[in-house]
Amino acid sequence: MFDRRSFLQSKLSLLFARKVPPATGSAPARDFVKELQLTRFINAAEPFTLLSGAPLPAEVAQAWQAMSVEPVRLEEVHNAAGKRLASLLGCEAAMVTAGAASALTLGTAACITRGNRELVHRLPDTAGMKNEVIIQKTHRYGYDHAVRNCGIRYVEVETVEELERAVNDRTAMMHFFNTNEPMGKIKAPEFAQLANKHRVPALNDIAADVPPVSNFTRSLKLGFDLVAVSGGKGICGPQSCGLLYGRADLVAAARMNASPNSDAIGRGQKVNKEEIVAMMVAIELYLKRDHEADWRQWEQRIERIAKQAKRVAGVTAEQFMPEIHYRVPHLRIRWDEAKVKATVKDIIRELRDGTPSIEVRSNTNEGLELGVWMLKPGEDAIVAQRVHQVLSAHRV
Numbered sequence: 001m002f003d004r005r006s007f008l009q010s011k012l013s014l015l016f017a018r019k020v021p022p023a024t025g026s027a028p029a030r031d032f033v034k035e036l037q038l039t040r041f042i043n044a045a046e047p048f049t050l051l052s053g054a055p056l057p058a059e060v061a062q063a064w065q066a067m068s069v070e071p072v073r074l075e076e077v078h079n080a081a082g083k084r085l086a087s088l089l090g091c092e093a094a095m096v097t098a099g100a101a102s103a104l105t106l107g108t109a110a111c112i113t114r115g116n117r118e119l120v121h122r123l124p125d126t127a128g129m130k131n132e133v134i135i136q137k138t139h140r141y142g143y144d145h146a147v148r149n150c151g152i153r154y155v156e157v158e159t160v161e162e163l164e165r166a167v168n169d170r171t172a173m174m175h176f177f178n179t180n181e182p183m184g185k186i187k188a189p190e191f192a193q194l195a196n197k198h199r200v201p202a203l204n205d206i207a208a209d210v211p212p213v214s215n216f217t218r219s220l221k222l223g224f225d226l227v228a229v230s231g232g233k234g235i236c237g238p239q240s241c242g243l244l245y246g247r248a249d250l251v252a253a254a255r256m257n258a259s260p261n262s263d264a265i266g267r268g269q270k271v272n273k274e275e276i277v278a279m280m281v282a283i284e285l286y287l288k289r290d291h292e293a294d295w296r297q298w299e300q301r302i303e304r305i306a307k308q309a310k311r312v313a314g315v316t317a318e319q320f321m322p323e324i325h326y327r328v329p330h331l332r333i334r335w336d337e338a339k340v341k342a343t344v345k346d347i348i349r350e351l352r353d354g355t356p357s358i359e360v361r362s363n364t365n366e367g368l369e370l371g372v373w374m375l376k377p378g379e380d381a382i383v384a385q386r387v388h389q390v391l392s393a394h395r396v
């Protein structure tokens with residue numbers, strides 16, 4: 001029945017509801033791309049940081065907007081969202097970081113300081129602390145700067161024997177770069193086992209390696225203590241966010257090294273309430289997605305673009321899949337330069353300089369490589385048409 005009390009309550013909830021700004025997803029009042037004279041482009045590449053990452057789903061943008069006007073205590077948001085994320089990912093603890101790179105810094109700082117406030121204060125001066133990080137030579141990469149930020153020294157190894165000899169009482173952490181697993185002699189399962197055997201915390205950087213969704217938990221099952229992942233790549237969360245998750249004591253130690261603590265190495269990597277909640281919602285959405293349906297859609301896009309491209313004589317097209325990094329179906333187009341007189345570089349440039357501008361993968365050794373998972377609905381048809389046009393123009 002419709003009584004007076006519930007009537008009042010619904011009136012009240014309406015009042016409160018109106019305080020929240022209108023949901024995004026509706027047309028923006030201002031077109032900032034136009035206003036700032038930015039170049040719109042179609043992302044037929046990857047969720048690269050340089051290309052501002054993945055498009056934010058409406059639910060994530062709405063979460064962001066809703067939280068942005070709520071005064072809350074930041075530690076409380078971190079605690080609550082961290083708890084929800086840990087339960088979603090099936091691990092002890094999790095925290096939202098300012099990207100995977102920040103997760104690397106905070107994870108390393110955690111392994112050095114282990115909850116000791118005096119050590120937190122002293123970083124990146126690590127004199128007298130555990131300040132060595134063991135890594136395989138083939139796993140050194142640009143992002144290891146985020147680990148070196150903590151004042152550590154990398155100890156490079158190649159074999160199991162070398163690794164076991166490298167462990168000593170100054171070893172703070174063992175670092176694994178998931179994408180380069182095939183390049184190192186020591187694979188992830190053995191690396192984690194060795195870390196556990198020597199009681200050294202092991203961190204796996206899987207930043208760009210979701211999907212598959214199973215990669216969220218693979219590292220933990222293997223015995224890694226911490227995992228770093230990007231929020232704004234395949235997960236389509238905020239580009240400025242990532243996650244650090246795994247062992248509770250280490251995540252707690254990472255929190256001590258992070259904002260809102262002011263005297264901490266991670267203070268410059270602040271994430272605010274709206275980012276934390278938006279990242280949490282992105283994970284909720286991602287875990288609920290029909291990943292097989294996504295996959296079928298990507299294959300359909302590839303088929304559409306490939307079919308058009310192959311109408312040009314001398315052009316072949318094939319689906320391919322990167323082994324670990326961005327492990328989703330991609331398209332590779334090649335041509336006989338006797339029939340289409342252009343280099344891959346020429347075609348990349350012409351697609352970029354054309355209207356609309358199209359970004360593709362910049363790898364030029366193997367042919368023209370396109371990612372299709374960042375395309376918005378309808379853009380596959382435009383890409384198909386443009387690729388056909390550009391290749392046709394070079395027919396001899």
Ligand SMILES: *Cc1c(COP(=O)(O)O)cnc(C)c1O
Nearest residue numbers: 099100101143207208230231242
């Ligand atoms: C992208 C990437 C990072 C950095 O991730 P952000 O979320 O942009 O900070 C770190 N490591 C690897 C392997 C990456 O691919």
